[in-house]
Amino acid sequence: MSILSVNHLLGIKYLKPSDIDLIFKTADNFKKILNQPIKKVPSLRDISIANLFFEDSTRTKLSFELAEKRLSAEIINLSSTSSSVKKGETLLDTVNNILAMKVDIIVLRHPNPGASVFLSRNVDAKIVNAGDGTHEHPTQALLDAYSIREKFGNVNGRKVVIIGDILHSRVALSNIYCLQKLGAEVRVCGPSSLMPKHLNSLNVEHFSNLDEALEWCDIANILRIQLERQNLNYFPSLREYSMRYGINKKILDKLTNDIVIMHPGPINRGVELSSDVADSKHSIILNQVENGVAIRMAVLYLLALKKSN
Amino acid sequence: MLGKREIMNKELIDIAIERLSYQLIEKHNKFESSILIGLQPRGAFLCKRVLKKLNFLLPTIDIKSGNLDISFYRDDLMRRDHPIEPDIMDINLSFEDKDIILVDDVLFTGRSIRSALDAILSFGRPKTVELLTLINRRFSRHLPIEPTYVGKTIDALSEEKVIVEWKEVHGVDRVLMKKNT
Structure with missing residues (x-):
């Protein structure tokens, strides 16, 4: 069996297409296990995993925890609000103290871009990036691409538009890397003020008109407006954003093709997505959540195996 | 030096499968409440053969x-040197x-x-579990597990390897004993 070319999952940027393919094939096996009456396997019972979440999270944290529990790993959880981080301890000190307790894998969410790369260079444990600031969120991109693969049979040749706040989105950057590595065509759509300057270097075109974007694509991945990351006013009001870039059933009904709607969550219902679209047959949002557990099981399993080799 | 000897040919395998059936x-x-479960990858070939024979007989x-x-x-x-490919x-x-x-x-x-017993329990609590095996290597058990139905029992040294080849993969049905010295 092939093994991952990387020792950590720091970002999609560092993965080869063969790594992504291996993760998907392993996730296929785990998805079958998740449909068994008893969904737990003893694969990682020798492994200890620390989930360090220095930023709020609901589904990523739960999804990682469930994946770890279903692999029978020993887990410990730490969040910044209830730890010595509040007392001024550095990230490296916190992690080294945790590693002294013999932890094999660290799942890290941190507000600073590059936090997981920094950690991987300074500590002796496998690092899984569960989101680092506005940089990358690799497991989200993997589960998004996996959900597209599941829906269409493959990702190659699909047209995906990512709509919304690209500038502050780690999901967008990881998705662009992942989908392009798998042969999809990726474009973005949203107000120019929410587009990063380096868009051209990523080989991604920008739609400023939502209707044109939706008419072009097979899949629309809609992002949340990240109010917590916006110190400046990037658009006049949420209402105006919603009127220009919010997707509702009326807009979808006008399209000549049926498109698939994705959203990494949490949804601001009525802002970027209306409820009649979020809960419609176009939406694969809950499939994304379900696939998240299988993808995270695959990533943890493959990284743990890499350790023993 | 690599030594190989055939311990079962196609005819003997067919006879054993018929007897086991x-x-x-x-x-x-x-077979009202019975389920035949092949262990991937190689047990699945034997399971298919046994099932074929049972379908012929019943x-x-x-x-x-x-x-x-x-x-x-x-x-x-x-603990393995190479990861296992899931089937x-x-x-x-x-x-x-x-x-x-x-x-x-x-x-x-x-x-x-x-x-396999662990895996079986993930699909519910069976009434009974039996084990059918084409080759039973005696004196090599690490755990107190014994087969219910046996094609052939053999005694082999621990450094010897028993390989079952199937027509579907290797082009021929036979059981080989390989000795690595």
């Missing part, structure tokens, strides 16, 4: 079957209160069967 019929009668009875992959249930995952788990039925006939090609240390 009759033994199964004797015990399971109409043409009116629909015998339930599936293939079990134990990759994620092994106790040596983190297809092909089970679409509950094992609750059923009589399971686990099928594998060679019974050696018993560790695969222990993992």
